[in-house]
Amino acid sequence: MGLEVFDNLLRKIITDELFDFSLLLPYLKMESKKDRIFVNTNLAIAYMQKQDYDQAKVFINRAWLLSGFADELLNLYIKIHFQTNDYNEIREAYKRIGMRKAKENKIQEALFYFQQSHMAMALLTKTDNYEYDFDILDSIERLAKPHQYMKYPWITSSKKEKMRIAYLVYGMLQTNSAIIRVINNIVQYHDQSNFEVVIFSPDTKEQIEASQDGKQHMEIFEKSGVRVVLVERNSATMDEHLRSVAAQIYSFQPDILVFSTLLAELNHYYIASLRPAPIMLGQVSGPLPQFAAPLLDATISWCLGECIETPCDNYVVVAEVEKVLPSQTYHRSQLNLTNDAVVMIMAGRHTKFQDAKIWQAIFEVLRLNDKAYLIVVGIQGNEPKFLQDMITADIQHRLLFFPYRKDYFSIMGVADIFIDTYPSGGGQLLFDAMSLKMPIVSFEHDYSKPFFHAASRSVMGEYAASGNLKPELLPLVAKRDDFAQFKEIVNKLILDETYRKQCGEMTFQCFQAVFNNPQRMTRNCEKVYVDLFNRKIGNFT
Template sequence: MKHHYQQWLSKVTPEDFSPNYHNLIDYYLRAIETNPDIVTNYWYLGLAYLLDENLTQAQETWFFIFAQAAEELQPYSQELLEILNLEALRQEKLSHTKLHLLICQQIAEIDPENINNLLTVVILQIKLQEFEINQLEEYNLKELIATADKDSIDFALILDFIPHILEYPYEQTVLLIQSILTYTQGNETIITEIVNLATDIERKKQYTIYAIRLLEVCNLFPHQQLDIYRNLYSFYKKTKDIDKLIAICEQYRDRSHNFSDKLESQNLLLNTYLTVAQWDKALILAEQQYQLYEDIENHIEDLKQSQSKDSFIIGGINFWYLKDDLSYNRKLINQTAKIFQQVNQSNYPSFTFHKPQKKEKLKIGYLAHTLKNHSVGFLSRWLMLYHDKENFDIHLYMNQNREDDITEKWFKPHASKITKVQKDTRSLINAIYDDKIDILVDLDSLTLNSSCLVTVAKPAPIQVTWLGMDATGIPNIDYFIADDYVIPPQSEQHYQEKIWRLPHTYLAVDGFEMANPTLKKADLNIPESAVIFLNVQNSAKLNPHLVNLQMQIISQVEDSYLIFKVKQDETRLKKYIYECADKFDNVQDRLRFIPYDETVELHRANLAIADIFLDTYPYNGATTTLEALWAEIPTVTRVGEQFASRNAYGFMMNANIQEGIAWTDEEYITWGVKLAKNENLRRDISWKLRQSKRKSPLWNSKQFTKEMENAYQQMWQIYLEENQ
């Protein structure tokens, strides 16, 4: 056989036979005419026809021999296969993809259970854009691989095959991948490859369901890939598959053994429990999480090596929902932020700044992923609108590259430059430094880890946190913008940042757009004479202690109803609320649940169904409370120690409203009952809220913008004096 193939090579390689094979065909026709009994010449004649892309003639030539062989086909088939396999290898080395495929397809005709060859056929078809997904069933690949003998399939070929076939987002692909994993007994290298490719496909092409299926299949096998849990968490969250979201978080927790993995997995699980109102589990898990964060200083080296080193800081968000303990919460957050900076700072450039000069025009950079249809977008747009462009050069840094009509209308026209990135923190950091930003204002706080990483790198000489949430505690942040209400003087000792208090309010808006209301009492089977309390906050803010207070209010006011707005997982939310209501007589029948409205304008308009807006504690509403006050709805809020529990208080004081501000649980209940039973008082408050729109600093964004700009100029002056 080798002798014949060497002879073939001597005939096929000279240039005079390329690019057509007519001379080669003539050679073997003469050889057969001279020696018709030498079967090998027929194989090579057919191969010559095949290389000349005359498939019909090639098959007829081979069939002529097979027809004469009668029942003894095996030796002939084997001989032809050996020749075709040798030629397939030669064509592969020559990078003749089309001919390589043609030969492999003939091998598949003769030996349809040759898995290695079938895998090669599919790869080549994909390269030539000739593959269709139904061909997997034609080749019977899934079943062949599932039943293949151990070590019978080329492992390197499998690794080459996977990235090609994963480009086809079908269930057939997923099932084939499952067969491959079954055959390889969940090989870790293959699982790693699939996980990386699936994640990349989801990010680039948004094939979330497909990526989920691939990762779910990988998760059927024993593995060490914690990225499977992390990515499934993100994808289930995106698709709002709550049952699977909870299950994967619990599985991740159970599979985590070192400190950093436990910290991350329990952060995700705790956040999920809060999101879906599983407060009984959340409160138990929270105690474990507090212990981990208290011990974080002893695990810095572990964190440096962990995949969660760039994100463990955002777990601090959960603290503000769980309890109103300013000293304890800030201590944990500041300590965590300090370690977060220590762990991550060396991964990014170290910047130096020239000696500062007095400037006529300051460059202000705003860092946010929320400059769109988002609470932060709605609240910060007025600052962008009223900025003095003569004295301030506005740059926007959007670190998730997502835009909408709000971005287009309210942000783009007011910025001299916009930089957008997607998961590229380093380029974002460099862009801020290259733009020579004087003051970088972070609007994300702990809501996005990449923004925290930017501020850790400190690409601007002055860094400020504003609006997104409470302060991050990152040492490289210079100032946190607040007012006397949200952070009174006695509270600033708990912050590592310098508290910069604006004269009136740390936030002002010129109002909110509203549609025409569509929600009526009759739609909810509520009598027209009833008093309606409204709670529009998400489940994470529905602390059981707070819900208990609200149930006490309802129980004390006959003919009153309490409406909750459902953001997600209505079943779990209802179960939780009804369980809270079980302790009180005649309350469950007066609870109602409404879905989120189609647009934010309609949401605001439908607030009008409420007589009284019940704020939450220990995490107040911010945008939602402002919307209720703008809608002139009397509001009851419970004031606490921490920033998150003082927002509504600050807004109401700036709107000249003190009715409804409670400093204790008892006062919260008292105000709820009092407002429900006193319609005239409600009218008076509504009138005061209407009047406040004309003169309150809360609704005066022009004045607020000037105060922010004054703050920026003073910050720069301080920086000048400190660096002379």
């Protein structure tokens, strides 16, 4: 029963030679737990190399259990479970190690594994798939409790004449961050006679200064005249750095701390759990498990539907933006498009393009209309993988794929029709399409589904239901999952140029009337801040 015999059995597994499985029993039944961990781990590796992932899963699960969920087995555990599409097990594995690190008060490591667990479903499935895990949130709050701020001496009984608002922003290192765009559209129009505003980021000063996107976002805020406080990474661990960020926020003596994205990165939640401000408010710009938690005093949502499930008090403010001015404009000839082509465009992050049904419907429209083209900004031509089997020779030359890029708006300028992403609809890009006088084809929002499931989310459907769209534009919003109606809508827009231009003009008028006044949005946010402050503390004039 020596290792040489066991190694020979492993080779037979990998090369798919026949052998009596009972020969493994002496090794699987060894008295030493350490030996059984070794045996099961190596059997898992052998079956993985053989690409028998179901059998490999049996052995790695056993090794994982026997080892007490050892860190060193995590990568192998994840590789095997990824191959068997067991994403929940991967999420739970990250969580289990995070919980152990939290119990050992290793905050940096706990936050790392909690973040991996929180994002596992979205990253593994490449979809906007997020769920709350209140065990993790509670654990983060417990880790922060010894360091919490409990007193706010600047809050007194005397009347307050100027309110201090701190913004903790997410997305400083991202390309074309929609979150940064929202924040900038608010902060640049604050009434400086009544509000003092400072922006903070958990990203280190070194990270931002080394990032082209970070430097561009800093320039955006500087042009808006808003002070940004960056904290250098002088501490040994990330949790120490985050406490330094919280200390900077606290030293500003804010009345309200606003989180642009509370839960997309759990570092933000750790700062929230430190409570560096007496009132904490979150903005909701997407699936709730990325933006809102019961820890907050309230949230501001940009759509009405989020009120249904937001786990704290919620105010609705209609999002508004300034029209983007492209740095350059593409001509159709640069993209090999003819002047008489009718160009559809879809745009967004790669997670927005993972449903085959919408692709099938659009490709059927292309086959019916020889002059129709489709531009997609947000993915490469080789993803998602199922596209390769759907693209046929008759339409391939009418498809243009681009990665998500800084000059997306310049590309949008050549298009005639904007197709909203499905099943998770777009956000800020809808405003850009409106500003370019493009009709937007979308689906209704499905209010029967949990709101934090992005697969049911449609911002355009929300606007249609809440009365923010002109009645003439409602026919462009198809019933949920009704692809026959969707194709009819798109076909009519392609074939009827007059109707297409009328819808585009109506879309632009809607943009100007409802979504193109960020000063108004800022005033509405300020009303929320004053109301929340007076309800929680009082005495703001």
